[in-house]
Amino acid sequence: MAMSEEEIYAGLLNVFRETFGPSVTEISAQTTSRDVKGWDSFNHLNLILALESRFQVAFPNEFLKTMTNVGDIVQQIKTLTSAAR
Template structure:
């Protein structure tokens, strides 16, 4: 799977969670850019990502993420390993 594939699947997860088919994520997207992306939805997002890709993140990894680009890199690393 390529980074582009991961991004497309992640975008669909965002659209589903935030119930917005117009969401377009990019590497620099942060919680401030998505209406409703609060701490509770962040937990939901992480759970949905873990289930979808069959991976697990540590709490430290999740809290250190700055943007979608870092999240994508972590997903790719986990999925490859």
């Protein structure tokens, strides 16, 4: 069974807080790097690695090149986790 969006968002928020600090209190589908303090060129890879580790997925290159917001991440995790189960 694929993860629900609620489960994914809860996991995402944890990863965001671990990566960017406790000041991240909420994220939504529209959240982008401009909205999160510390989500910069240096920390982007840390975020991706943390997400891959937390959700046990490997993001494809095409996704990494086109993702623009948290909504894209959620959809991709949903797709990858449902394909794996």
